[in-house]
Amino acid sequence: MRLASLDNGHGPRSRVFLSLVGRGRDDGAPDVLKMLAYRPGFYGTEFSKAVDALLRGPSDWSVGERELFAAYASYLNQCHF
Numbered sequence: 001m002r003l004a005s006l007d008n009g010h011g012p013r014s015r016v017f018l019s020l021v022g023r024g025r026d027d028g029a030p031d032v033l034k035m036l037a038y039r040p041g042f043y044g045t046e047f048s049k050a051v052d053a054l055l056r057g058p059s060d061w062s063v064g065e066r067e068l069f070a071a072y073a074s075y076l077n078q079c080h081f
Helices: 012-021 031-037 040-056 063-076
Strands: none
Touching: 012 031, 031 040, 040 063
């Protein structure tokens, strides 16, 4: 199910950001960015912090290895993000 609010429920700053990111793309900004920009205080900011800690925080794996692992997991899940 696709929420209409992800397409037109953003504030002015988010709308400008999403329009810039979506330039040159037939389908506009990626849905994952729309979701993170929609009510960032409720979900987007905390989720972004958690992802940053996982991909950039202390680990035995390098940042590149973690990025590759995330990309491969997305591929297996048929997710183009």
